[in-house]
Each structure stands twice: as structure tokens, then as C-alpha cells.
Amino acid sequence: MTTSRTSKLVWLLALIGLSAGLILLVVISISLSSLRFERVRAEAFKADVERLSTDLSNVLNVAEGEMTATLSLENREALGLAWREELARLVEQASTAFPEPGTAEIGVRLKAAVAALTVLHDECMAWHAATEEAIGGLDRANGHTQAALGALLSLLEGIEGKRRLAQVLALRAYGDASGADSNALAHRVAEESDPRGTLRGTITEAAGLRLLCQQILVEERPERLADLRDNELLPSLSRLEQILPRGREMAVREEEGKEEEDPEALLELLKTAFFGEGYVIDMNQQRVTAGRLGLYGEREKLQRLQADRGRLQRRVRDSLAEIELAHSRLTAQKDAALARLSMEAEEALSQTWRTSLLMGVLCAISFTILARIIARAAYRTERALVTRESQLEEQTRQLEASSRYKSEFLATMSHEIRTPMNGVIGMTSLLGDTELNKEQREYLDTIRVSANSLLTVINDILDFSKVEAGKMDLEEIDFELRGAIDEILDVLAYKAGEKGLELGGIVHPDVPAIVRGDPGRLRQVILNLVNNAVKFTSKGEVIVEVVLEKETDSGALVRFSVTDTGIGIEAHQLDRLFESFTQVDSSTTRKYGGTGLGLAISRQLARLMGGEVGISSTYGAGSTFWFTAHFQRPLHPESIVLPARQDLQGKRILAVDDHPVNRTILRQDLEAWGCRISLAENAMEGLELLRAAYEAQDPYEIALLDMNLPDMDGESLGRAIKGEATLSETRLVMLTSSGQRGDTARIKAIGFSGYLNKPIRRAQLRECLELVAGGEAVKAPVEEGAFVTRYSLSRSRAQRMRILLVEDNLVNQKVAAKMLEKLGLRADFATNGKEAVSAAAQRTYDLILMDCQMPEMDGFEATRAIRRQEGESHRAVIIAMTANAMKGDRERCLESGMDDYLSKPVAREMLGEKLGQYGFVPAAGEDGS
């Protein structure tokens, strides 16, 4: 509920955040786009106005240039009046360009100024035209004046030149002439002279007029012009007027009859050129009233126009300045407009900013509140979680404690149950050796059977509990797989035999001989399955088959199957079969007994061994239980070497056990085997006995130590013994009723030579002791060496001989196997000659029992093949088993390389005798139980 609320809150938070973000985005984007629009507008406006301003400036420049040119009389190509229209248009545009207040007023002023400029331009043009005309007039007048002056001067020069030439000629003639002519010539010279300088004066005045004329043309000041007229020109002219008649007289006298230009007419022409047609000179008042088109009048006109030009120029300047001023004010308006636009943009921006800020603050506040709520909810959730976690931890602790208690309980129970069971079974065994009547024997058997059953049940329960509690550890030791199978079959052979069932084991040749794993657990599983099979089979057979499932990198997966011809199981019940405490149904329980734990334990053990369990069954026809187990490669693939047995006769043995019953059993057994036995109740006593014996130079060869001792456990005692140099030669065997799997390695490491679980079976004990006595005493911890356990004991016998039974007929195979079993021997099987040859190639066999008539390859051929592949070092004993007891067979057998032969049917005794001959079995068969 908290979680859902929290999640709702988180969703709410996300929603608010999202919508706030969206709204902000929308607000900002609207503002930005409006701002951008404003900016674009402003830029466009600015560009417009600047273009307008530039155009206006350009046109004004043109106007100024045009008017300046007009006024300066520059002769350049007329631009026409286009600029005036352009100016008017621009001004019209400019005065309506701005929405600013005051623009209209400026516009009006601008328009007025432009109108004034236009008028002014007209005036300028009019002035220009007038001035041009005046200049033309002046030029013309000047031309007239110059012509008149030139003519006058030429005339005067001519007159003077002639007079001078006459004088020069007269003088030359005077120089050349005689006295009579001299007077006349002198008179002539005098006559031609101009003593009053009239002619010269006239020429001077005329030349002066020429200069004056130039001066008038360039003089600009009106008062000076008047001065020139009144004080220079008029006097000169009046003087010319006075003296010219004299000059004319001279000229006339010179060239009589010849038509000459009249100097006075020339003077009149000159005056007219100066003052224009229709001039009036009032000499009294010394005033000239100018006429039309005279030089002087034209000059004055031009001079007035020049004065006008100054005024016009000033007006043009003013007008342009006025326009410029208006223009600049307009520009200022533009700046104001831009500033306003910018301010509006600024305002919009700050408005956006305020809005955004407000929204942001609101969002932040709502976020904070929501976040606080969520945090509190999360905090509560976390607290709840923490509480639950601590509860869980507490539970785990309790569970662990209980598991520990359970383990401790199991260990205790194991010890407490096994100890009395050891007594019960041991005593029963001892009792069986005493004289008993038939009734007593039956009772004893019942006790023995019950005790064994009880032990089985107890072991099952303990095992199951251990597995459940995770206390089951697997051992890892090298062992012979076949031996393990044989042992199991050994154990159950009796039971099966009682029910009249055939019990057989088939190990396929490709199964590795030696593997590394836990032989005890393997045995347990197989035993379980075979037990069940035997239990639920009333007639027929139970076959154990061992097949190599597959090779793996680290070892091999081996499949074990137990096939019976029992009642079978219905298909629907198969699934439940491996559950704990389950049998096919409760009625079965009643009928067959059992705890129902067997299969469950089997499955768990199989799994521990890296395998699986399965079943296939046909109701009424039998079942096949199978399981797989993974074994590692053995560290020492070669056969496990066990010491030779040594007779126990006379061996000095110490047994340390706090349990009186056990001590009794051990004393009885050992004394029966001829041993010198001493007993100790506790560790200290044991140690003292050992030391005393050493002192007495009759040390104990073997010490049997119980694991559970009152003062010191068996391990510590063993360590102590091995720790004392004087006692370290003593061979130690551990006997324990509370043995845990995995102990063996530790025990062995201390220096023990053997290890047996209670209850101890006599045969095992004896064999164990014989082996231990025969081996070297273990002084220091070794990794792998001779170490006698229950497993190694059972193996020892079989290991002494490797037998291959070659028989194609399964029944005969079983029979032969059974007979060998009875002799304490185990055999590998081959069903024809070929298999036999390949088996012999893989493994070294001591004895091969060879059937002669077989498919594929008969015995003789197989024998020959085996012989061929055998090396020098080893030669198997091959004994033929043939049903054809015909003459010659024996020879044929021997010829093929066989050593001997038996005729079928082979009787057990006959086989025993024959094997005895070759030393494979002791002379008298030994029964383990």
C-alpha cells in the first residue's frame, strides 16, 4: 500500500514536472518567437530607414553638387530634374516612415525645406542662364572692344610707323645727300617729328585702354569697377577724344587722298563697345548712362549676377543645412524608434523572465513538497524493510542454531544408538558361538535379524537427517568399482538366496577399474536399490549392471541399474516414488515393511555424487531402478597395493575402549585368534600400557583405539602415541561408532593403519588385523598408502585374482559366477571370444575360464589370440569349460594354448579343486560371515 502510494506520488511528481516544463517551454517559445518577430521588424525598419537615410544623403549630395555646379558655371552635363523628383519622393517616404510623435512635424519641415530648395534650384538655373548670357554678352562686347581697340592701335601704329619710316629714310638720305638737299631733308625730318607727342600720347592712351579693358574684365568689386569707369576709363576716353583729331590731321596729311579709317569713327566704335549702343556721356556731371550690350554694362550685369551668386550660394547652403538638420532629426527619430523597439523587446524579455521565474519557483515549491512526501513514504517503507530484514536475520540465526542443534543431536544420537547396537550385535554373535538348543538358536537369529533391521533403519534415519541437514560430506578416495559391487552382492547374496532369487552383477569392461569417489555412499545407494529389488521380488532374478555412461574431462559418469522381476510399479506412482517416506502405497508398507526413506536417500546421494536417479517399470513384470554417479580419475590408476596378510598368532594387541561390552567382545575374538590381548579403559591407561610394554621390551604391535574415550578421544590418543618415538612403531586401528564421513583421511593422516566402523564384524576385524600386521607401520602422515578400511578389506580378497569368465550362455554365465562367488572370487564377463580378447588386452587376467563353443569367435581361437598378445612377463591361466567331453578335446584345448579344461556341467567342488591346483583359492574355502 505504501509502495503504491509512493509510486502514485512519483507519477504525480513526474506529471507536474512534465506539465510545468511544457508550459514553460510554451511560454518561453511564444515569447521568443514574438521577440524574434520584433527583432526582425526592428532590423527591417532599421534597414529601411538607413537605406532611406543613405538615399536621402546621396540625393542631397547630388543636389548640392548640382547647385554648386550651376552656380559655379561649370559646364557639365545636366542631370536634369530627376533628382528633384527623387528627393521629393524620399522626403515623402521619410516623413511617413516613423510612428514616432514629432515625425510629422519634422516631415512637414523637411517637405517645406525641399520645396524651398526646388524653388532655389529654379532660381539658380535662371541665374545660370542669365550669367551664361551675360558672359556671352561680355565676351561679345569684349570682342568688339578689342577689335575696336586693335583697329585703333593698328591705325595709330601705322601712322606712327609711317612717320618714323619717313624720318629714318630722310635721315638716311640726309647722311647720303649733299648740302643743298640737306635743308630740305632736315625740314622733312622736323616735319615728320611729333614734338607735342600727340601721336605717342594717343598710342599710350589706347594701349592703356587695352590694359584697362582687361582690368574691367577681371575686376569683381563693384566700387572699384565704378572707380575704373569714372577715374580711368572716362578720362582716357576724353583725352583720346581731344587728341585724336590731331592724329587724324597727321594721318590725312601723310596720305592725302588715300582713304583711311577715321580715328574718330574708331573712337566712337570703341565707346560704343565700352558702353553699349545708345550710351550717354554727360561730361559735366562726369556720368555715363550705359547703353545696350556694352562691355561695361555687360560687366556690371555680370557683376550683379556674381553678387547674386553669393546670395544664392548662401541660400543654397542654408536650405541644404535646413534639410540636413531635418534629416538628422529624422535619423534621431529613427534611433528613438529603435530604442523604443529595443526597450519593448527588453520589456518582453523581462516579462518572460518574470513569468518563467514565477513558474519555476512554483514548480520548485510543489516539487519540494511532493519530494518531501515521497521521501517520507520511502523512509517508512525502508524502515519496514529494515525491520523485516532483521526479523529474517533472526530467523536465519534461529534456523542455523536449530540446524546446529540438529547436527549435534544427530552426532549424539548416532553415538548413543550405535554403542548399544554394537553391544547387541556383538553379543548376539558371541552368543551364537555358544552351545544353544534349537529354540535358543531361533531366538538368537531373530535377535540378530531384528538388530540388523534396526541398525539399517537407524542408519537410514541418520543418513537422511544428515543429508537434510547438509551434513553429508563425500569422501574422495581411490577404489575399485568392481570390488564395491561384489561386496554389495556379497552382503545380499544370502538374503536373495533365502528367497530363491538369482542375484547377479555385470560390470561392463569399459567401466574404469579404479575410480575416485566415495565407495561407502555408492555402496549405500546400490545396497538400497538391490535391497528393495530383493524385497519386492518373489521369484526370478535381480541383476546389477554397471555401464559407462560417458567419459568426462575429469573422470567418468557411470550408470548403475538394478533390474528385478518383481511386482513392478504402476506408471502413475513412479513420480512419487523418490519422495521421502513414500512407498507405492501404505498397503505395501504393511506388506513389505521399511521406512520409505531408502529411495529418497538414494536420490539425494546420487545427486551428491553428481548423478541422477530414475526408474522404468512394467506393472507386474518388474522394474529397473537406475542411478548415475560421477567419479573422478584416480590419483593412482594402478591397482591399490595392500600388504600381505600376516597370521595373527601370538601378536601382542592392545584394545582401548571405555565400553565394557566392547572390551569383552574384543577380548573373546582376539583371544580366539591366538592374539595376546591387553585391555585399557581409557587413554591414559592405554598409553601407560604401551610404555610399560616398551619398557618390558615386548611392545604392542597393534593398538585398537575407540574413538570415544572418557579422558581423551581416539584421535588425540593416536596422535600422542605416534608422537612418542618409542611408541610410534605401534600400528594403530581406529574403531568408532560415531564415525563421520571424511574422517578416514584425517585418521589416516595421524598415522593410523586401519579404521573400522562399529558394530564390527568379526571377519572384518580379523582380516583388518591380519593386513595391518602385515604392513609397515605408518610413522608419518602420508597422502596415500596402505590404509585398511571396511571397503579395502572386502576388496582385498577379490583383488588377489583377476578372473575373466567367457560364456555365451547367460544362465551358464550366472551359474559360473555363482560358483566363483561361493569360492570368494569375482569375475569379469565376456560373451564371446572377441570380447574376451579385447578384455584380455585391456586388463591383465590371472585366470580365464573359457567356454569353447561360442558365436563369433570360439574359445580356441580366442585363446590363441590372447596368447599372441600376451607379453613375456605375464601368462594367464586359461581353463576351458566345454560341454563336449569328447576325446581329443583336451588335446585340442592344450594345443590352442589353454592350460587345462573342465567338462560341463562344472560342479562347484570340481571348480574349487581345479582352481586350488593353480593356487587361486585356499585349499579350504573361507566363509566371511
Added chain:
Amino acid sequence: MEDSGIHGGKRGGWACLNAQWRCSVFPLLCAALFSSLPAHANPGGPPLVFGMSTALSGPASGLGQQMQAGILAAFEACNRTGGIGGRMLELTALDDGYEPGRTAPNMRTLCGREDMLGVIGNVGTPTAVAAIPVAMATRTPFFGAFTGAGVLRRIPPDRYVINYRASYAEETGAMVDALIGQAGLVTADIAFFTQRDAYGDSGYTGGIAALKRHGLVDPHTIGHGRYERNSVAVENAMADILATTPHPKAIIMVGAYKPCAAFILLARKLGLTSLFLNVSFVGADPLRTALGEAGNGVLITQVVPHFADALPVVQAYREALVAHDAALQPSFGSLEGYVSATVLLTALRRISGEITRETIVDALEGLGEFDIGLGAPLRLSAEEHQASHTVWPTVIRDEVIVPISWEELVSIMAGGQEPAE
């Protein structure tokens, strides 16, 4: 300067043109305004274009047309023989009416043309003064102008201004040398009549310099009369000469034909027996016409041989002129145009690579001493921008201008009459 002379000789100038002349001049004038010599097929590449701004109308048009005709005659003759490296020659003549104000725009038009290689045969000193700055600014060769003024003969020379003809000073100098060397006169026997401006002064200065070479110490002892431009009042000048030199044996004249004629007539009237010597620019034909009978014995120096001479170049000139326009009469003006063009063509033929304004100047300067069949050595170099320094004397005899040699001067002077008085 000499402008005045042409103005003054308006009537005379026209009068001297005979009917044939006039018939040929008008169509030519019209065609020459903006057109150029019609180009033949030009297998050797684009035509070689030269320009000319001269007086094709107005009082001085006679000289301008003669120059143009002479140049065209030379160009056409060259084109007939395959042009220069297969390229045809073209002349673009623009009319400036002898007004400097029109010369400058004409020059800008001509020099502005990419294909314009040079300007040749402009007439007159005032127009040259307006034209030279444009030629210098646009680095256009300005060759063979019809003037002997010092402004075209700077030392060192302007790169783009190259002349054919002898200067006025050389003409007067040659006169002085001949008068003293050949005719046995002394410096005091010689007087000067000059126009009162730079034209007259340049001739006067050259004459005085020659006199100084012949031992003159004080120039004031030499009679010198001047007349006002645009005036025919020569009495004062006569008075001035006679006042210093009562009996001048030779009067060197640097002026326009009209006042010169007036002066000679006055001298004849006064009975002077002096020899009158005129420089080339006076215009031999107008002077001859103006003097009429009184012209006999008046000496005129020329910067080209007589147009009837047997010299190879003059013969070639006459043939070319006939080929150009059979109606045209030979003249000193067209001969000068022809000779100038021949000098230019000589230089053009020597250009091996690309023909540009620069290579033309280089080629002209690279001519060194050369001969075009003129009977006189010509020389052009980077330092010498005037090809000819030779002055050919001619005399009016029986109202006909005939070539003489300076040696004949004595006999001419002897043939003169003493004043009647």
C-alpha cells in the same frame, strides 16, 4: 605663334589651292574625319593603326591636308607591297581645325584606342603644346610633327616625342652660315624681321647664335624689326631695321607670309636691294602668290628637298602621291608627310617582335644613322630625337619656287637690284 600667320593668310591659303586641289580636298576631308584608310585583307594580323590630329578645316587646313596626303601616300605604297610583316597600315585622322582646344580631346580619343600605335604628322606648335602632355601620359609615340619649335626639342628629349624636321633655329642658322660663308657678307650686313612672339624669337635666337659663331660681339648692332601678330603694320619694323642698319644686304624673316609679303613689298617700294630669306613655315606657295612679281629672288628654306627633286625618295614620293590621288600636286607639305611616314616605316620594318607603342619608340631610337634616299644623313637615337638637321634652300624665280644650292647665293645676290633711289 605661327598660328597668326595662317590666320592672316586665310585668303591666300585658299587662293593657292587650285581647282583640282579643292575637288580632291573635300571628299577627302569628309572621309578622313572619322574613317581611316580602308584596310585590305590582312593576312598578317590586325592592321597597324596610327592617328593624326590636324587641321583638315579652317585657315591652316592646307598644311594639314598636305601632311595627311603625304602620310597616306607612304602608307598605301607600303600596304601595296604587303604592309609591315603582312599587316596593313591604317591612318585615323581627326580634325582639330588648328585649335588647341580641340586637339586635346582628339588626342585623348586617339591615344585611348588600344590598337593605336602612335600619332604622326600633327601640324603646328600650339596644337603640339596641347597634344604632347596627352601623348606623354598615355606613352604614345608623337612623331613627325610639322613644327620646328624648341618645345618639341627638349634636352634630353622626351621619350615619346620624336621629330623629323630641322628646327627654325637651324633654318636661320643655315641662312647666316650661307650668307657669311658663301656670299661673303659680314655680320653687320644682316638684319632680322621677326614676328613678335616665340616663333619669331626662336628664329631670331638661332640666327644671332650663328652670327656670334661668325664673330658678332654685340647683338644690338644687328638690325631687328618686329611686327605685332595679326598686324600688317610693318613700317615701325622697317624703321627699326633701317635706323640700325641703313643698308642691310640680307634680311632674315621669321613670320607669317602676309606681314612678310607686306614687308618685302614695302622694302621694294623703298628701293631696298636686300636679299629676303624666309623659313619654311612661312609657306612658300602663299608667299609666292602674295608677292607676285615682287617675289623674284626671295629665298625660302625648306626642311625637305624640293618636291621635284630627282632624289630616290622624292621620286618615290611623287609616284606614291599620284597613286594616292592623281589630282594632287606635289608640295613641300605632302613631301614632309611622306618623308616622316617613310622614317616611321623604316623603324617599323626593323621591329622583329610584337609591334607596340614602346617597341616603335625603341625602333625609332634604334635606327641610328640611316638613309632613306634623302641625300642627307638621318640619325635617331635615345639622345637624338630629331632625324634631320638639313635645310634645303629654294628661291622664287619667275614666280616659281626652285631649288638652289647655297653656292648659288652669290649669283642670286648679284642679280638683285639696287634701290632706285
